[in-house]
Amino acid sequence: MSTSLKGVYFWSVTKFLTRAVKCINEPPYALIILNQPISRRNNVFHTLWENANLKICADGGGNQLHEAFEGTDKQQMYIPHYIMGDLDSLKDDVRDFYISKGAKVEQDPDQNSTDFMKCIELVRRKERESSVKHEIVALGAFGGRVDQAMSTIHYLYKLKNERRIYLLSDQNMTILLDKGKHQIHCNQAIEGPTCGIIPIGIERAIVTTTGLEWNLTNSSTSFGEMISTSNHLINDIVMIETDSPILWTVELKI
Ligand SMILES: Nc1ncnc2c1ncn2[C@@H]1O[C@H](COP(=O)(O)OP(=O)(O)OP(=O)(O)O)[C@@H](O)[C@H]1O
Ligand SMILES: Cc1ncc(C[n+]2csc(CCO)c2C)c(N)n1
Numbered sequence: 001m002s003t004s005l006k007g008v009y010f011w012s013v014t015k016f017l018t019r020a021v022k023c024i025n026e027p028p029y030a031l032i033i034l035n036q037p038i039s040r041r042n043n044v045f046h047t048l049w050e051n052a053n054l055k056i057c058a059d060g061g062g063n064q065l066h067e068a069f070e071g072t073d074k075q076q077m078y079i080p081h082y083i084m085g086d087l088d089s090l091k092d093d094v095r096d097f098y099i100s101k102g103a104k105v106e107q108d109p110d111q112n113s114t115d116f117m118k119c120i121e122l123v124r125r126k127e128r129e130s131s132v133k134h135e136i137v138a139l140g141a142f143g144g145r146v147d148q149a150m151s152t153i154h155y156l157y158k159l160k161n162e163r164r165i166y167l168l169s170d171q172n173m174t175i176l177l178d179k180g181k182h183q184i185h186c187n188q189a190i191e192g193p194t195c196g197i198i199p200i201g202i203e204r205a206i207v208t209t210t211g212l213e214w215n216l217t218n219s220s221t222s223f224g225e226m227i228s229t230s231n232h233l234i235n236d237i238v239m240i241e242t243d244s245p246i247l248w249t250v251e252l253k254i
Helices: 045-051 061-068 092-100 115-130 146-158
Strands: 008-012 029-033 054-058 082-085 104-107 135-139 165-169 172-177 180-185 191-198 205-210 219-221 228-232 237-242 246-252
Touching (some): 029 045, 029 061, 029 115, 054 061, 054 115, 061 092, 082 115, 092 104, 115 135, 115 146, 146 165, 237 246
Parallel strands (some): 029 054, 082 104
Antiparallel strands (some): 165 172, 180 237, 191 246
């Protein structure tokens, strides 16, 4: 994944939530809607949707999209390009509704990969056709099944050298920071104050931070030793240097 000349990775985790109009300077992204409730109160959904180049529902994610806007005009507005998965969750009436509105429904029965991974495979396929590289925003990544949440984090690891993936849930944005230096641009009107640095999937990490209330300085972090949760942003720029991949998670005020 690309870094600046100084080898620093730049992140703007709220850029998706604040873009008023499609911005040509930002990399295109694919929005993947997972099978978790979409809150109608979530007033950034429209922004996320409008700015996405490719809109995909992962199987039962189609039911969630349909249900979230049931009985409103918006149900007709939010038509995904694809519904993809093994399709053991997509309801027949939802499938028929979206097909009638022009969505493509694709079934992949493979029982060794999740619907989320099938959606990522679809993004890869579309990229081979168009040579456009997408970042990925996955909506509804946490809040339900723990095995699904862990599987999603596992894919962050698998894809860490391929592309940026942002996991969104109702109250959080989560990304994987690979080993190296990271400059995270936070918009405190939307993000924080609460954040965490989670050394999951590795033995331990040595981490140094600035911009947090409880900074780490060459601190060793691992499960059973110390992990930084319930930390607070105190700056719009957070710097994190780590010798191993770690999760960065920040609360959203949306
Ligand atoms: N309870 C949940 N919590 C978090 N994520 C979920 C949950 N349920 C589903 N997902 C995400 O939404 C995607 C689509 O889920 P769906 O319920 O349609 O299929 P599934 O059969 O439960 O999942 P899969 O086939 O991927 O194992 C999953 O691949 C997963 O990424
Ligand atoms: C070691 C191992 N554990 C679990 C599964 C089951 N599984 C993993 S992804 C998936 C698809 C669900 O739509 C299913 C059934 C497997 N195949 N291999």
